[in-house]
Amino acid sequence: MTDNIFDRLAELLSSPGTVNWGLARELGTSVAGDPGTVPADATDYWAGLVDTAQHILANSTAIDLTAPGVVALDRRDWTTETIPGFSYLAEPLASTLSTDESSPFGPIFSIMVGLQIGSMVGSLSHRALANFDAALPPLDAGHLRFVAPNITEFTDTHELDTRQAHLWIAAQELVQNRFLAIPAVADHYRSLVATYVEDLELDPESLPMGGGDLDPERLGQMMQDPAFLTGMFTGPNQEANLARIQAFLAVAEGYVGHLLNKLDANLIPQLGRIREAVDRRRATPSQGEVFLQKLLGIELRRPEYRTGTAFFEEVERRWGADAPAAVWTGIDGFPDTDELSDPLSWAARALLS
Numbered sequence: 001m002t003d004n005i006f007d008r009l010a011e012l013l014s015s016p017g018t019v020n021w022g023l024a025r026e027l028g029t030s031v032a033g034d035p036g037t038v039p040a041d042a043t044d045y046w047a048g049l050v051d052t053a054q055h056i057l058a059n060s061t062a063i064d065l066t067a068p069g070v071v072a073l074d075r076r077d078w079t080t081e082t083i084p085g086f087s088y089l090a091e092p093l094a095s096t097l098s099t100d101e102s103s104p105f106g107p108i109f110s111i112m113v114g115l116q117i118g119s120m121v122g123s124l125s126h127r128a129l130a131n132f133d134a135a136l137p138p139l140d141a142g143h144l145r146f147v148a149p150n151i152t153e154f155t156d157t158h159e160l161d162t163r164q165a166h167l168w169i170a171a172q173e174l175v176q177n178r179f180l181a182i183p184a185v186a187d188h189y190r191s192l193v194a195t196y197v198e199d200l201e202l203d204p205e206s207l208p209m210g211g212g213d214l215d216p217e218r219l220g221q222m223m224q225d226p227a228f229l230t231g232m233f234t235g236p237n238q239e240a241n242l243a244r245i246q247a248f249l250a251v252a253e254g255y256v257g258h259l260l261n262k263l264d265a266n267l268i269p270q271l272g273r274i275r276e277a278v279d280r281r282r283a284t285p286s287q288g289e290v291f292l293q294k295l296l297g298i299e300l301r302r303p304e305y306r307t308g309t310a311f312f313e314e315v316e317r318r319w320g321a322d323a324p325a326a327v328w329t330g331i332d333g334f335p336d337t338d339e340l341s342d343p344l345s346w347a348a349r350a351l352l353s
Contacts, residue, residue: 043072073147097112151165160273314343
């Protein structure tokens with residue numbers, strides 16, 4: 001990629017589509033930086049761990065834990081393969097910006113969103129252990145993707161037994177992938193994001209062509225600022241819609257945590273240390289998570305994820321091992337923010353009515 005992306009602006013303007021995915025991939029791999037190294041047998045190694053996790057947890061959930069493909073990747077390859085999984089976010093954003101199909105500035109919006117998505121995923125690649133660690137989940141269930149150099153750094157930094165930590169990571173990636181592959185779950189999440197974006201109202205004065213003419217200086221400033229999109233939108237339902245997305249994220253990671261609590265401490269003696277290391281790591285948002293929060297205005301409140309796990313633990317304790325599945329199999333089964341802290345209220349509405 002050239003040092004100055006605007007040297008290629010004329011070429012990029014001719015790219016088709018509402019999102020410039022080619023630019024997103026190119027910038028993403030550049031932002032990813034040092035790709036790190038991946039051992040030659042890493043993919044087979046991780047496939048074996050995923051198979052082990054599947055056998056351990058299969059009888060503890062109603063979800064089909066049959067694993068899809070497994071790959072071990074460096075940071076750049078993970079970025080390239082993960083970017084398309086955020087189309088559910090990028091495409092609605094670009095469409096909202098380009099409400100006027102006859103506008104000559106449509107390709108610029110395509111570039112703007114492509115830059116933001118590429119920068120976001122490239123930044124996430126600096127620390128993500130796998131797809132489950134991407135803050136907002138990519139929605140493509142084709143592969144479990146493990147970022148080999150980041151996992152090595154994680155286990156070395158926290159002085160963890162590699163085999164035990166790797167099994168925990170494999171189980172985390174498998175369960176989240178299979179949970180998000182449930183059609184009702186993925187459709188619900190896409191609907192939440194689409195509603196959030198569709199309800200936003202674009203402020204024309206915030207655009208780099210507010211007066212009708214393109215302002216290159218303003219465009220350049222916006223493309224370097226991950227918060228520019230949130231600054232362009234307002235909406236009366238923005239806070240409520242963000243709360244619904246946050247509740248979904250708490251449910252998704254909460255269920256994963258609930259199922260991983262069933263891992264045998266005799267099998268993973270360092271289970272407590274691994275969880276502690278992950279909690280310490282998540283206490284400080286990564287560069288990619290900060291970028292994402294600025295991009296959408298979504299605060300990634302990790303304590304809510306623990307609330308999600310506690311919710312599923314209580315649901316199972318009170319109403320049995322099959323009860324958690326009512327979240328995604330029932331009509332309007334997903335708990336809201338208040339119900340996450342009050343499983344009885346959720347059950348009265350979604351389970352026992």
